[in-house]
Amino acid sequence: MEKKIKILFILPSLKAGGAERVVSFIAQNLDATRFTPSLLIIGFEKDAAFSIEHIETHFLNKTRVLDGVTGIFSKLRSIKPQIVMTSIAHLTAVTTIQSLWFRKIKFVAREANIKKITIQYHNASLPFGAKTLNTISYKLLDAIICQSKDMADELVELRPKTANKIHIINNPITKVFSSEISNIQNNKPHYITVGRLHNEKGHCRILEALSLLDFDFKYTIIGSGPHEQRIKDKAEALHLSDSVTWIDFTNDIEKHLNNSSVFIQGSYAEGFPNALLESCAAGTPVIAYNCLGGTSEIVKQGVNGFLVDTEIELKEKLIELIKNPLNKQQIIASVKSKFSKEQIISQYEEVFNNLIQN
Numbered sequence: 197m198e199k200k201i202k203i204l205f206i207l208p209s210l211k212a213g214g215a216e217r218v219v220s221f222i223a224q225n226l227d228a229t230r231f232t233p234s235l236l237i238i239g240f241e242k243d244a245a246f247s248i249e250h251i252e253t254h255f256l257n258k259t260r261v262l263d264g265v266t267g268i269f270s271k272l273r274s275i276k277p278q279i280v281m282t283s284i285a286h287l288t289a290v291t292t293i294q295s296l297w298f299r300k301i302k303f304v305a306r307e308a309n310i311k312k313i314t315i316q317y318h319n320a321s322l323p324f325g326a327k328t329l330n331t332i333s334y335k336l337l338d339a340i341i342c343q344s345k346d347m348a349d350e351l352v353e354l355r356p357k358t359a360n361k362i363h364i365i366n367n368p369i370t371k372v373f374s375s376e377i378s379n380i381q382n383n384k385p386h387y388i389t390v391g392r393l394h395n396e397k398g399h400c401r402i403l404e405a406l407s408l409l410d411f412d413f414k415y416t417i418i419g420s421g422p423h424e425q426r427i428k429d430k431a432e433a434l435h436l437s438d439s440v441t442w443i444d445f446t447n448d449i450e451k452h453l454n455n456s457s458v459f460i461q462g463s464y465a466e467g468f469p470n471a472l473l474e475s476c477a478a479g480t481p482v483i484a485y486n487c488l489g490g491t492s493e494i495v496k497q498g499v500n501g502f503l504v505d506t507e508i509e510l511k512e513k514l515i516e517l518i519k520n521p522l523n524k525q526q527i528i529a530s531v532k533s534k535f536s537k538e539q540i541i542s543q544y545e546e547v548f549n550n551l552i553q554n
Contacts (some may be wrong), residue, residue, distance in 0.1 A: 200229070200230055200231055200232045201230065201231050201232070201278050201279065201548060201549070201552055202231075202232045202234075202275070202276065202277045202278050202279070203223075203226070203231055203232070203233045203234070203277055203278070203279040203280075203281065203548060204233075204234050204235075204236055204271070204272070204275055204277035204279070204280045204281070205219055205220070205222070205223040205233060205234070205235050205236070205280075205281050205282075206235075206236045206237075206238070206268065206280060206281070206282045206287060206291055207219055207220065207235070207236075207237055207238070207282075207283065207284070207287070208237075208238050208239060208261050208284055208287050209237060209238065209239030209240070209243055209244075210237055210239065210241075210243065210244035210245060210246050210248070211239070211243050211244075211245055212245040212246075212445065213245075214308070214367075214467065214468075214470050215283040215284055215306070215308045216245070216246060217246055217370055217470065218283075218306075218367050218368070218370065218470070219281070219283050219306065220235065220246050220248060221246075221368065221370045221537075222368075222540075222541065222544055223235050223251055224248065224249060224250065224251050225537055225541050226541065226544070226545060226548075227541075227545060230545070230549075231545070231548070233251055233252075234251060234252040234253065234254070234275060234277070235248060235251055235252070235253040235254065236253075236254045236256070236268065236271050236275075237253065237254065237255045237256065238256050238258050238260075238261050238263075238264040238267070238268075238287070239255070239256075239257070239258065239259070240255060240257050241255045241257070254271060256268075261284075261286055261287050261290060262290065265290050268290070268291055268294065269294055269297070272294060272298050272301065273298075277301060278300070278301065278302065278552060279301065279302045279303075279304060279548055279551060279552070280301055280302070280303050280304065281303075281304040281305070281306065281341075282303075282304075282305055282306070283305070283306040283307075283308050284308050285308070285330065288305040288333055288337075289329045289330050289332075289333040290329070291303070292305065292332075292333035292336045292337055293329065293332060293333060293336065295336045296336070302338040302339070302551040302552070303336060303337050303338050303339075304337070304338060304339045304340070304341065304547070304548075304551070305333075305337050305339075305340050305341070306340075306341040306343075307340060307341065307342045307343065307347055307351060307467070308343075308467055309347075309465075309467045310346065310347060310350060310465040310466075310467060310488050310489050311350060311351075311354065312350065312465070312488070331355075334355055334357075334358055335357070337358075337361060338361065338551055339361050339363060339547055339551060340358055340361045340362050340363070341363055341364075341365050341544075341547070342362055342363070342364050342365075343364075343365070343366060343367055343467045343468035343489075343490055344364065344366065344467065344468050344489050344490030344493055345364055345493065346488050346489050346490070347364075347467060347468075347489065347490070348362050348364050350488075363543075363547050365540060365543045365544060365547070366468055366490060366493060366534070366535055366540060367468040367470055367473065367490070367535070367540070368535055368536065368537050368539070368540035368541065369473060369474065369477045369531065369532070369535050369536060369537065370470065370474075370537075371449070371450070371474055371477070373450055373474075373477050373478045373479075382414075382455070382457065384411070384412045384413055384414060385411075385413045385414070385457040385458070385514070385518060386413070386414045386415075386416065386455055386456045386457050387406070387413060387414070387415045387416070387456060387457060387458050387459075387460055387514075388415070388416045388417075388418070388452055388453065388456040388458075388459050388460070388475075388480075389402060389415075389416075389417050389418070389419075389459070389460050389461065389462065390418045390419060390449065390452075390459070390471035390474075390475075391418075391419050391461070391463070391471055392419050392420070392421040393417075393419050393420055393421030393422070393423050393424040393427055394421045394422060394423050395423050395426075396463065396464055396465065397419075397421075397462060397463050397464075398461075398462025398463050398464055398485060399417065399423075399427045399430075399462055400426075400427060400430045400462075401462050401485070401507055402460050402462040402510070403427070403430050403431055403434055403436055404434070404507045405507035405508075405510035405511050405514075406434075406436060406439070406511075407434040407435070407436060408507065408508070408511045409511060409514065409515075412439070413439060414439060414441065415436070415439055415440045415441070416440075416441045416443065416452060416456065417440060417441070417442055417443070418443045418444075418445075418446060418449070418452065419443075419444070419445075420444045420445065428442070449471075449474060450478055453474065453475050453478040453480045454478060454479075454480070456475075456480050457480075457481075457517070457518075458480070458481055458482070458483055458501075458514060458517055459471070459472060459475035459480050459481070459482045459483075459501075460482075460483050460484070460510070461482065461483070461484035461485065461491065462484075462485055463484070463485065463487055463489075463491070464485070464487055464488075465487050465488040465489050466487060466488075466489035466490060466491050467489055467490065468489060468490035468493075469484070469489070469490060469491055469494065472484060472491065472494055472495075473494055473531060473535060476494065476500045476501070476527050476528065476530060476531040477528060477531055477532070477535075478528075479524035479525070479527050479528045480524075480527070481500060481501045481517060481521070481522045481527055482494075482495060482500060482501035482502075483501055483502050483503075483504060483510060483513050483514065483517075484501065484502075484503055484504070485503070485504055485505065485510075486503040486504065486505055491503070494531065494535075496530050498522075499522070499526060499527070499530050500522065500526070500527040500530040500531065501522070501527075502516075
């Protein structure tokens, strides 16, 4: 009988976030007859926003990744994985450097963002020491998972020598939505956006577009973040405060998506937009600004929604969807086969298998 491949997935925390959700989901859904996965979390169990079932999980209970370096080393030595997979750049850097002591382990990194946008909106230019560590870690990696073609193209542009290590694997649909299609009829359009309240997410340009509409609507914004007050001030300045409902966090996204007419994404870049993907999986059409990242790999014009470039276009597409609504079954079908759990997990399994066989 073929020996199972032992894989350790390492995350900074299990707080609500795209990387945390996707990596923990992959870890829990690998074929148990071929893989033995386990999770190592630098942060605290009390902060976990995602349930972890049927998988060995270790918490280092540290507040910072740097405080967990010796804990990572200790777990690599005791668990003896054949593959280690990380996500989030600074964690990848401090983990991969340990390959110098663990030559038999294959190290895999999942890229989490578009670097141009991270630098622009998060002032994320690295100090010299961190840049050097980053450069070394990319050389030591055995494989790199990029969530979208744009992400892969950017990485090759920045680090040409990584080209033969890159695999493009989109994010999976991580939630199972009801098979029953909601046919809720609202007396006015209900729009929704789910995402961190940050300038990068483009809430303000969505509000600009909505202010151009000459009919009543309801707009729900789900998320929290550092620019919450700035976005609320924008809504007030555009006289939209009475039309907007604010929700910090909810575990019942499906209910809100089912009650919505359109999911709107205003982002200036997205690694791979999980919330937009979930909207399509629930049968709710999407309108998104055409931006760097995986958005254009999900949105099929006129099938599950539309890509737009301006506030005027966004307004026009909102009006078009009132006159000519898209078929919910068609929307679901557009993402179900390409981004299903089975499809995406099998791509990860293939990468893991090839690393061990080669």
